[in-house]
Amino acid sequence: MFCYQCEQTFEGKGCTKYGVCGKDPTTAALQDLLIHATKGIAAFAHRARQLGARDREIDVFVVEALFSAVTNVNFDPQRLKELLMRAAKVRDKAKTLYEDAAQAGGKTPERLPGPAGWTPADSLDGLLEQGISVSIADRRERLGDDIAGLQELLTYGLKGAAAYADHAQILGVEDETVWAFFHEALDFLASEPTDVDALVAMCMKCGEVNLKVMELLDAANTGAYGSPVPTSVRVEPVKGKAIVVSGHDLKDLEELLKQTQGKGINVYTHGEMLPAHGYPQLKKYSHLVGNYGGAWQDQQKEFAAFPGAILMTTNCIQKPGDSYKDRIFTSGLVAWPGVTHITDRDFSPVIRAALAADGFPDDGPDKTITVGFGHDAVLGVAGKVVEAVKSGAIRHFFLIGGCDGAKSGRNYYTELATAVPKDCVILTLACGKYRFNKLDFGDINGIPRLLDIGQCNDAYSAIQIALALANAFDTDVNSLPLSFILSWYEQKAVVILLTLLHLGIQNIRLGPSLPAFVTPNVLNLLVEKFNIAPITTAGEDLKAILG
Ligand code: SF4
Ligand code: SF4
Numbered sequence: 001m002f003c004y005q006c007e008q009t010f011e012g013k014g015c016t017k018y019g020v021c022g023k024d025p026t027t028a029a030l031q032d033l034l035i036h037a038t039k040g041i042a043a044f045a046h047r048a049r050q051l052g053a054r055d056r057e058i059d060v061f062v063v064e065a066l067f068s069a070v071t072n073v074n075f076d077p078q079r080l081k082e083l084l085m086r087a088a089k090v091r092d093k094a095k096t097l098y099e100d101a102a103q104a105g106g107k108t109p110e111r112l113p114g115p116a117g118w119t120p121a122d123s124l125d126g127l128l129e130q131g132i133s134v135s136i137a138d139r140r141e142r143l144g145d146d147i148a149g150l151q152e153l154l155t156y157g158l159k160g161a162a163a164y165a166d167h168a169q170i171l172g173v174e175d176e177t178v179w180a181f182f183h184e185a186l187d188f189l190a191s192e193p194t195d196v197d198a199l200v201a202m203c204m205k206c207g208e209v210n211l212k213v214m215e216l217l218d219a220a221n222t223g224a225y226g227s228p229v230p231t232s233v234r235v236e237p238v239k240g241k242a243i244v245v246s247g248h249d250l251k252d253l254e255e256l257l258k259q260t261q262g263k264g265i266n267v268y269t270h271g272e273m274l275p276a277h278g279y280p281q282l283k284k285y286s287h288l289v290g291n292y293g294g295a296w297q298d299q300q301k302e303f304a305a306f307p308g309a310i311l312m313t314t315n316c317i318q319k320p321g322d323s324y325k326d327r328i329f330t331s332g333l334v335a336w337p338g339v340t341h342i343t344d345r346d347f348s349p350v351i352r353a354a355l356a357a358d359g360f361p362d363d364g365p366d367k368t369i370t371v372g373f374g375h376d377a378v379l380g381v382a383g384k385v386v387e388a389v390k391s392g393a394i395r396h397f398f399l400i401g402g403c404d405g406a407k408s409g410r411n412y413y414t415e416l417a418t419a420v421p422k423d424c425v426i427l428t429l430a431c432g433k434y435r436f437n438k439l440d441f442g443d444i445n446g447i448p449r450l451l452d453i454g455q456c457n458d459a460y461s462a463i464q465i466a467l468a469l470a471n472a473f474d475t476d477v478n479s480l481p482l483s484f485i486l487s488w489y490e491q492k493a494v495v496i497l498l499t500l501l502h503l504g505i506q507n508i509r510l511g512p513s514l515p516a517f518v519t520p521n522v523l524n525l526l527v528e529k530f531n532i533a534p535i536t537t538a539g540e541d542l543k544a545i546l547g
Helices: 025-050 056-068 077-104 124-133 136-143 145-170 176-190 196-225 250-260 271-278 296-305 348-356 375-379 382-390 408-419 431-435 456-472 491-502 520-530 538-546
Strands: 231-234 241-246 265-269 288-291 309-312 328-331 340-342 368-371 396-402 424-429 450-454 482-487 509-511
Touching (some): 025 056, 025 077, 025 176, 056 077, 056 145, 056 176, 136 145, 145 176, 145 196, 145 491, 145 520, 196 250, 196 491, 241 250, 241 271, 241 296, 241 348, 250 265, 250 271, 265 271, 265 348, 271 368, 271 431, 309 348, 328 348, 368 450, 375 382, 375 450, 375 456, 382 456, 396 408, 396 538, 408 431, 408 482, 408 509, 408 538, 424 431, 450 456, 456 491, 482 491, 491 520
Parallel strands (some): 241 265, 309 328, 328 340, 424 450, 482 509
Antiparallel strands (some): 231 368
16 A cells, blocks of 8 residues: 555655554545546546536545545445445446537547556455555656655545535535536546646636635535634533534534434534534534543543443544444544444434443532634624734734644644734634643734634635734735644645635645645745645744734
8 A cells, every 4th residue: 555645654755564543554545536536436526527517426426436535534445445336337327428418519438548447456455455446555656756745735625624615515505616526637638647737727726716615615615504603612521321423514513412312412522523512403402411531532531431322423533442432433434444333314323322321420510611613603703803913913813724643743833822912812713722722812902802603614714804904904814913723634734725726825834744745846846836734833934923
């Protein structure tokens, strides 16, 4: 196997024997083959669309397949095999769609080479061999590290955008131009492009389209659950039976809340589900009692100690420990071999497991944090914020956010947040915030110094806030007293970075380490164009930013 798509990749170079995340070589090969299959589907679907023919099943499947290959989503070879078999059927459907559209238009359909001609092997071993033959390692050898790395940058951007597009479509919000782009970009990759400028341009387009995707998801979330409002969230247990919900899928949480109403079960959020407390249509459930634990990488310890049932709605799942393997469940695209998977949002097995478990024997101490500073909440006090900047009460804004992970270098983000001077405001989002979100940062003239904007996809809110500030000061985002200090872990963070670069945001600091797929030559290019820089130390970076 060879995989270097996430930040925890082995020795910062690539996982070759086994994934640091727990991905085994079989799963890795099947995921590589699934990406290969999406390119074949897209080759037909892209051409069909140009002739005016499209099919929603094909659109949604491509996005689900890409999302399934994101880090920490699907570790189950059996489920991946099923996805591959479906991919072949969807590809045949796309082929027919294209050929029929061509014939109807009096054109001769192109004969498409490469992934479009893939025929799935009929056994797991055969699929495994096919997966190995389309691995990234092979492309690195044939095309060199720079080109293969740029191709992967685009692939990972597409995976990240697919995750957001999938969440939005689950809530009924989608857009034709977005579906079209996934097919256009995958078709581009199917041709094994080697032109650096064309690859960079497609990566920037991916960032541009992802801005639209995040806008769709924002509309989907706020349309379904209302605009987030600042909300105090309990971070200590409440006596009684319990279910903890992790991941990013708000619809799953909503359905679980409906199904647990009146059953004497308290529901807790974990990880990226924390921002759910800010949405009016979710916070109205009184048995959504608080948040349990921290970011995803702490789950093995925290879930073992949790006296109830656990639901993983999306990434990031880790290998379940024996002590909780029987009371953890997956839903949506997440899968782990041997873990019960919930289909059709029937959470009865989760409820039964919660009722069978001990629950919390006592209430914990009263401790809360505040979430819910989406763009509407922050822009609602924009006048106050602008005034505070003009009067000098607020000197600088720091956006410190992104994914969290297990590496010790991530202490940087805690050190930085705590060292930020008292006349500066911190905007944060995604699970990286768990490094500092339980600390008391106080306020500036009533404006909290720590504003939790939400999940990683709520980077859209951060962008809207930045654009509104730029507007208020009649300048551009790069001229604002605002610095972006991002932590990345997996492919959703990759696509958010592409979106920020597409917007022309300069001087982003990225850590805890740079992606292994960004070669020195590609890094030079990013430094030249965007002045992107790796993080150094909290002290040095603060000095460089504030002078
Ligand atoms: S997803 Fe990350 S940890 Fe897992 S195999 Fe790939 S690079 Fe390694
Ligand atoms: S923000 Fe990234 S690392 Fe954190 S839970 Fe979400 S996908 Fe995983």
